[in-house]
Structure formats: C-alpha cells, structure tokens
Amino acid sequence: MTEPVLDIRNLKVDFTTRRGVAHVLDDVSFSVAPGELLAIVGESGCGKSMTALSVLGLIPSPPGKVVGGSILFQGRDLTKLRQSEMRKIRGGDIAMIFQEPMTSLNPVFTCGEQIAEAVRLHQKVSPRAALARAVDMLRAVGIPEPELRARAYPHQLSGGMRQRVMIAMALSCEPKLLIADEPTTALDVTVQAQIFGLLDELRQKTGTAIVLITHDMGAVAEMADKVAVMYAGRVIERGPADAVLDDPGHPYTRGLLASIPRVDADPDADLPEIPGIVPALTDLGRGCAFAPRCPLAVDACHAAQPRHVALSGDHSAACIQLEPREVPA
Amino acid sequence: MTQLLSVRDLKVHFPTAKGGTVHAVDGVSFDIRRGQTLGIVGESGSGKTTTALAVMRLAPITGGEIDLDGTPISRIEGEALRRARPRFQMVFQDPFSSLNPRDRVGRIIRQPMDLLGLGEPSGRDARVEELLAQVGLRPELKSLYPHQFSGGQRQRIGLARALATKPDLIVFDEPVSALDVAVQAQVLNLIRRLQRETGLTYLFISHDLGVVRHICDEIAVMYLGQIVEKAPAAQIFAAPRHPYTQALIAAAPSLAPEHRRRGGGARLQGDPPSPVNLPKGCRFASRCPIAVEDCRQRMPALREVAAGQAVACHLA
Numbered sequence: 140m141t142e143p144v145l146d147i148r149n150l151k152v153d154f155t156t157r158r159g160v161a162h163v164l165d166d167v168s169f170s171v172a173p174g175e176l177l178a179i180v181g182e183s184g185c186g187k188s189m190t191a192l193s194v195l196g197l198i199p200s201p202p203g204k205v206v207g208g209s210i211l212f213q214g215r216d217l218t219k220l221r222q223s224e225m226r227k228i229r230g231g232d233i234a235m236i237f238q239e240p241m242t243s244l245n246p247v248f249t250c251g252e253q254i255a256e257a258v259r260l261h262q263k264v265s266p267r268a269a270l271a272r273a274v275d276m277l278r279a280v281g282i283p284e285p286e287l288r289a290r291a292y293p294h295q296l297s298g299g300m301r302q303r304v305m306i307a308m309a310l311s312c313e314p315k316l317l318i319a320d321e322p323t324t325a326l327d328v329t330v331q332a333q334i335f336g337l338l339d340e341l342r343q344k345t346g347t348a349i350v351l352i353t354h355d356m357g358a359v360a361e362m363a364d365k366v367a368v369m370y371a372g373r374v375i376e377r378g379p380a381d382a383v384l385d386d387p388g389h390p391y392t393r394g395l396l397a398s399i400p401r402v403d404a405d406p407d408a409d410l411p412e413i414p415g416i417v418p419a420l421t422d423l424g425r426g427c428a429f430a431p432r433c434p435l436a437v438d439a440c441h442a443a444q445p446r447h448v449a450l451s452g453d454h455s456a457a458c459i460q461l462e463p464r465e466v467p468a
Numbered sequence: 469m470t471q472l473l474s475v476r477d478l479k480v481h482f483p484t485a486k487g488g489t490v491h492a493v494d495g496v497s498f499d500i501r502r503g504q505t506l507g508i509v510g511e512s513g514s515g516k517t518t519t520a521l522a523v524m525r526l527a528p529i530t531g532g533e534i535d536l537d538g539t540p541i542s543r544i545e546g547e548a549l550r551r552a553r554p555r556f557q558m559v560f561q562d563p564f565s566s567l568n569p570r571d572r573v574g575r576i577i578r579q580p581m582d583l584l585g586l587g588e589p590s591g592r593d594a595r596v597e598e599l600l601a602q603v604g605l606r607p608e609l610k611s612l613y614p615h616q617f618s619g620g621q622r623q624r625i626g627l628a629r630a631l632a633t634k635p636d637l638i639v640f641d642e643p644v645s646a647l648d649v650a651v652q653a654q655v656l657n658l659i660r661r662l663q664r665e666t667g668l669t670y671l672f673i674s675h676d677l678g679v680v681r682h683i684c685d686e687i688a689v690m691y692l693g694q695i696v697e698k699a700p701a702a703q704i705f706a707a708p709r710h711p712y713t714q715a716l717i718a719a720a721p722s723l724a725p726e727h728r729r730r731g732g733g734a735r736l737q738g739d740p741p742s743p744v745n746l747p748k749g750c751r752f753a754s755r756c757p758i759a760v761e762d763c764r765q766r767m768p769a770l771r772e773v774a775a776g777q778a779v780a781c782h783l784a
Contacts, residue, residue, distance in 0.1 A: 182648035283738075297739045298512075327511035327675065330739065332719040335732025354648060357721025361732055384723055398653035400678035402705050402722065409660070410653035410682065416618045417648075 143170035144213060144316050144348040145194065151207035152193055154420075161420035163189050163203065165372045171316070171365070174346040176339075178363035178380070180353055180395075184417050185369040187352045191318045194350075195235060196225040213315065231261040234309035238321040241301060244293040250277070250304045251289025254311050261312045276307035280337055299330035303337070310341060317342075320352045335361055356399055360384055365453075368392050371418055371428035377447075378454030388448075388456030391429045427459065435460055472502040472669045473523070473637055478532035478542075480518050488744040492518040494693035495532075497770075500686075502537075502636075505663065505670040507684030507701070509677060509716070513740055514690040516673045520639045523671060524558050525549060537636060554584050554633035561642035563622035567614040573600075573625055574610030580632045599628040604658060620651035624658065631662070639671045644679060656683060677720045681705060686776075689713045692740055692751040695770060699777035709773055709784040712752050750782070758783055 152164040164186050171177045179187045192198050194210055196217060210217040212233065217225065237243040245253055254273035258264065264272070270289070277285035280303040293301055302322060309317055319338065323331035339362065342349050351362055359366055363380040368389065376389040387393045397411040415432040426441035427433070433440065440459050448461040480493040493515040500506045508516045521527035523534055525541060534542035539552050557580070560566035567576055577596045581587055587595060597607035603624040614622055623643060630638050643659070644652040660683060662668060674680050680687055681701055688698040689712065697710040708714045715735045727733065736755050741747060747754065749764040756763065762782055770780040 182650060299739055328677075328719045328721075329511065329715055329734070329736045331721075332732035332734035333737070336734045339729075339731030355721060356649070356723060357727075360723045360727050361721050361730060364729070381728065384728075395650060396723070398650050399723070400653070400656065400676075400682035402678055402681050402717070402720065403724070404682070406682050406701065409657045412653045412657060413650035414654075416620065416651065 141172045142214075143172050143211075145350070146170040146211040147190075147194070147208070148211065149208035150190070150193065150205070150210060152189060152198060153204055153206050155202045155204075156421060158419075158421040162372050162423065163420060164193065167208070167369075167372075167374050169365075169367045169374060169377055171348040171350060173315070173348050174342050175364050176342060176349040176351060176362055177365045177367065178351045178353055178359040179367050179369060180356060180359050181369035182354060182395075182417055184371075184420070186372040187354075187369050188320055189372075190369070191235065191320050191350065191352055194316075194318060195229055195233060196220070196222070197229075227261070230257055230309075231312045232314055233316045233318065234312065234314040235318040235320065236302070236305045236309050236322050238324050241293065241298070241325075243305060244301060246293055249290050249292055250296070254289075254304070254308045257308050258311050272311060273307070276311045277304070279310070280304075280307045281333070282307070297330075298326050299333065302326060302330075302334055306334070306337065306341075310345075310347070313345065314347055316348045316350070318350045318352070321354070322351070323358070324354075331358075338362070356384070356396060368395070371423060372420060373428065373457065375429065375458070376456040378450070379452070382451065382454040386450075386454075388450045388454070388461055389429075389458050390433050390435050390460070392456070394434075427457075470502050471499040472537050473500040473671065474533075474535040475499070475519075475523065476533040476535075478519065478522055478534065479530040480515070480522050480527050481530040482528075484744060490743050491693045491746055492527075492743060493522060494746075496690070496693075496695055497532075498688055498695065498698065500637075500669055500671060502669055503663070503667045504685045505672050505683055507672045507674060507680035507687045508690055509674055509680050509687060510690035511675060511716075511740065513692070513743060515693040515743075516675075516690050517641055519690070520558070520641050520671060520673045523637075524556065524639055526558075550584065554580070554586060555635050556637040556639065557630035557633055557635040558639045558641065559623070559626045559630050559643050562646055563619050563626060564614075564646075566626055567622060569614055572611055572613055573617075576614070576625065577610070577628045577632055580629060584633060586633055595632070596628075599631055602631065602662070603628045618651070619647050620655055623647065623655050627655075627658070627662070635668070637669045637671065639673075641673045642675065643672075645674065645676065652679075659683065677705075677717060689716065692743055692746070694751065694780065695778075696752065696780045697778065698770070699774075703774070703777050707774070707777075709777065709779040710752075710781050711756050711758055711783075715757075750780075 148168050150167040154161045154163050181187050205218050251273045255269035258269040258272050274285045274289050282288050323334050366380050366383045367374045368376040376392045394413040430436040430440040445457045445459040447455040447457045449455045476497050478496045482490040510516045529542050574596050578592050581592045600607050644655050684701050687701050687704045688695045691712050697713045718735050738755050753759040753763040768780045768782045770778045772778050
C-alpha cells in the first residue's frame, strides 16, 4: 500500500468568539494517497473549508487555533512548522484553487505574470523561463492560444478560462497535493464538466493527490475515489465513494442523498427533507450534533459523541445506531 | 385550456458603450397555462434571468408582447401598470440582498400591500401573520430582522412577500441555488405545496436540471437569448432532441452508477460566443458536436418535432 500524501489525524481547531469557544473542527481524520481524489462534502458551516485552510496553515489566528491532532504531509507534521517553512510548501508542494476565480486572481497583472510569479517563488529560474513555463501551463490546461492569453488580464477571460488559469498556477510547481475548494460552484454545468475532466486527467497523469471540497453529491459521484462527509465540524462518515453513495450508514448522509432532486425521480412525490437547520458551533451539546434533526435519535444520542463504527473495509460512520448493542444482563 | 401568461417574440436588447448591441433576449415566445409551471433553463448569459425581468417589467422591452390573462403588460405604463402589479410578483435568487437589512420582517412583507393599496390598512398586520404561517414561519418572527434568519428562512420570507398581493403569477429566479441541498428540499416542497393549495402559476428560472424536473410541467432551454428546445418536463429528459439540451443533461452531475468517476463527462468545448457579435447561423454551431456548414449559414427556427416538443435545430 502506498504511503498517504496527506494524513490528518484527530485534528481539532477552536475559534474563540464573543459567544464562547466554537469547536470548528473536532476530531477530524482522513488520508489521501498519490493520484487519489478525496471529496469532503457537507453543508455550509460544516468545516470543509476550515479543513482546507488548516492544511495550508491559513487559519486566521487569533481567533482560530489548532488545539490538537496532526496534519502529516509526506510524513512531516504541518502543525509544527514555522511560518517561513510553511511558505515554502504553500503554493509549491501543496497548491490550492478557490471557488471564485475572479477575486482570487489579481486584476492588475496579466495571467502570465501571475503564474510566472508563482513559479519564481518556488523555483530558481529566470523571468523569461518562468513566463515560458506559464505559457506551457496554460496550454496544458486546455486554453486555446496560450501565448495570447498569457498577456490577457483576468477580466478579459470568461469564468471557465479564469478557473483554468487558477489551475495552471496551482499546477505550475508540480504539487504533490492539490486542494480544490468548490472549484466549479461559480461555473456553468458544461464548463464544470470541462474543469472536472481536466482535474481528473491531471491526477492520472501526474499522480497529484486531490482534496475536492464540495457541497454537491453529484460532483462527488463524478469525481471521488473516497468521501468524507462532515457535519458541524466532525467527519460523520467516510469511505470509498461507491460505499458511501450506495450504502450510506449515517442518517445525515442518507438524508442528504435523499433530498437531492433527481432527474429520474418521481416528480409528483415531495422531496424527503431534513428538518431544521445546521446548529451554531458555539452551542453544541455533549452528544451527537445531528441528533436534534435526526429521525432516529434516542436519548443516548444527546448524552455522548458516537464513535466511528466500521461498516465494511474502510467505510465507517459515527452513529450510535450502528454500535453493537450491549447485551442486557 | 386557458393560458395565463403569453409571451410572443420578446426581445430585450441593451446598447454597449462601444456602440454595439447585446442581444440578451432575442425573439422568445412561450405560454403558461393557469396553475402550471414553466421552467427556463440555460447557462449564464443565456438570457433566462432577463426574460424573467422583462415579464416582471423590470427590464426594458425592445420588442414583442407579454399578455397576462388579457392584460397587455408589455404595453401598459404608469398607473395602469401599477394597478396590474399585484397580479405578478417575483422571488429573487439571493436571499441576502433581496431583503432590506434595516426593515423588520413584518414590514418587508407588509410593504407590497401598503405600496399598492391592497386591503384595509388595519387588516394588513393580520395578513402578514397569515402569510408567515403559510410559508411555515411562526407569526411572532415578524418583529425580527432579516440577518436573524437562515438562508432558507429568508427565502420563505421572500415568498411571503410575493404572496402578499395575492398574485396569479410568481416569477422565481433561481430561488434555491443559494441554499444547501437539505434546505433546498424544504423550500422546493413549500413552493409546490403553495401551488397545489392556491392554483398559482409559476415561471421558474434555474440552471439546475434536477430542480426543474422536480418542479416544472414544461421546460424551455435557452441558449444565447433564444429558446432552442421546449417540451413537457418528462419528454425533454426522456428524449432531448437539441444537441445543446443533450449536452446539458449529460453534463449535469448525477449519482447514477454510470456517472461514477467519469471525470465530468464533458461533451462541449469552449464557451458560448459573445451576445454582441452574434453568428448569422445557429448560435450553438461553434460548440455543437454535429454542426454542418448549413448550420453556420442559416439560423434554425423553432419547429414542432413531437407532440408538445419544439426544437430549433436543422439536424434534429
């Protein structure tokens, strides 16, 4: 078995707010191997973007702080690194692409200059060679007339093109790990399909591990080898994509999957809902955070955190209903 | 069969700073029967939102006719338009920017009644409570501000505001695209329940095919300002005829086993052309996988190919 590129173990991140301490990430664990694509899925506020930011050492501090666990990247614990060491990794061995390709590109520099800057930050090359590398990268991500586009400013490109520029920049230093935070949410479906195809091709060609952060279960199905489902700062289910999608163990994952309007579903039936809303992270009780919305909740759910229970192979879910029952004396 | 809304050859053109013309909506026609829902799907820049805004008389109409149950709403102005406004209302995409952050929810919902002079002033507060209950919110919440609500609750408030004037037609512009999927299901179910209970007619704009399949009786697909295919919802998914409709359906992410790890399944290359410099032939030809020379020369007209199904393609 190959060593994972990224191995997050029991990560805990707290934010201190006026309303108290919010456990933004609580006991988060997962790993990604070279060439593998892991999807982190969940609703807004569940901690998926925070997980990405903590890998990059970009959690705003204060108020945020890593209070426990480790983030092992190629065996090194990123939580122990100094800012200067982290800067060398960020954009180099670990790259990230963001949701909004307009605001994450600098409007006053050309696309070529911005990619070349990223190259020169991590590799000792001349400005001319860096620019040539930028053009190569633009060609590699399927941008027509890359020499011309390298001289274009971000506003002169469409949303899909800008996201390709972001991907070109992220890949310019041949990262071992690419974190993509909702990379296609702002794009049309036909363009989304193009970007997905590009990411898929790149990981197969270069062996880059990808963490795809998304709220879209459809995107998970199209792309992922493995899935981690998050709720209120915790991974509540994880496993191979097929196992999680076809045989979800956690009632939240089941509810999430059922509530998606499907093209092939009976249009006359109401969509199954998950009642209520995601709880605030500052007033989580001791028990399962999903219990107040859970159709299966019993008293014990409110008393203590459920443990992860193995369902089959690498597939596990944290739900008390899955735990082996104690035999009454 | 009574048509509530009838749109004929609608055009909305905008001048550009450089003297060109953006053909945002360019000859769109459709009807919606009373109590039914027409969905318009398309990608950004297809003109679906501008169509919705033109129906609401919130975008300048360059040409064409819009008729709402005998009232020519594309031609009336001033006081006549104001008197017609209660009959067609809108729910917007963004539940954050479409509610005034400085007004309490009760005032937001009451305002259409105040502005359009509907009902006795003394009865309007009671009506506000009734509307809140109708959209599944507790009446006492009327004294809170929008920021105290979640996105899904805010969309319910937007719906209550639209219902305040007792409209015949509600125009929805991407009403659930800003919501998480679990909350989206709640709001979609509410939208359908209201139609069942009150016989409302909907024009529903969305880019999400799963959502329109769930909510619409009929679906129109737009590309660069024109309808390229129109059919009953079941028909368009079972047998899409236009290559663009086929590509849209193929590109929609799905949980189906044949979609697993297919890396997006892209069928189309490139982006739509600019709505300023339009090609003279079919507007989709530059991205179409099956286009022939004729497509680049002649613009195809929308023609019926099966019962209720119309397609604008030379090759369909």
